[in-house]
Amino acid sequence: MDTTINLLDLNVNMLQEKLEALGEPKYRAQQLWHAIYQKHIGALEEATTLPISLRTILHDKFRLGNLTEINELASKDKHTTKVLFGLPDGHKIETVLMRYNKRRTVCISTQAGCALGCVFCATGQMGLDRHLTVGEIVEQVLWASRKLSATGNKLTNIVLMGMGEPFHNYTNSIAAINRLEDSTGMAIGARRVTVSTAGHAKAIKQFAKERRRERLAVSLHAATDNLRDQLMPINRRFPLDELMAACRMYSSITNRRISFEWALIDDVNDSEEHARDLCKLIGNIDCHVNVIPLNPTDQFHGNRSNEDATMRFKTQLDESGIPCTIRVRRGLDISAGCGQLKSENTVGIS
């Protein structure tokens, strides 16, 4: 059993305490912090600002991360990379790096699996294994940064939209975001971070009260309780009335525009009536709607809507004055699209 401490689970004060306990001066913790979060070292041996003797001691007592890369897949167009990581307890997670136009975005997981069971989602179909630690969430971003810097590029955006519901693992997700935004470390701007929730109304209110500056995306997919109960079981806990009240509270406290996500499913939520219901539901909220034709998963038999239905849906939103974008489906050849992540890669495992 590995008894070392994961350095990525420590904030700067904790790191300082650990090094002070080893008899090291304060600035050594700052040097190590800098090496991890600004230089993005991949191993303690690379922290060359520290004396070799200290690196040897650190190596015995600490480890730099929990994730082991099991498999990496690149889409045919080379714009999307998906990696399957193993965790020390045998669970697995996936992380996706996307490079489109000028954006380089990493989509990170906050849980191994997910308890919320949205019926169209591969992660939901597998159930929850466990919450990720702060270090495990942050490490996915460090992986992406290292990967990009190898080709002279920099990460521009982070979305907490991979496996899991970030607000079900609220404390660790927020602590990880704080770490990523820390001005003495990676210094990622809050506006470049998007937190995506399936509609955890209580946590949305908390997020609003804390006046968080990150972007908020709410997966809606249905505008009536009857349909949403069937697609997203979380709706039975936080029905639409409560969810919309939380969204309005978020909007009024933060003055931020919400993104509503809508996976368009043939004959399920893509009719003119569904679009009308949606306009009625969100019409008085400052928002933007992202329409995503459904991505296929093994255990859900619904299909993506055809182009006509997709355009009709968008037109109705446009006519009601609700900004709407049809998102291009990407990375499908490696199952890296929204709702397709799971702990088992079926393609290309060596």
Ligand code: SF4
């Ligand atoms: S869509 Fe998100 S919240 Fe729903 S089951 Fe999948 S990972 Fe969980």
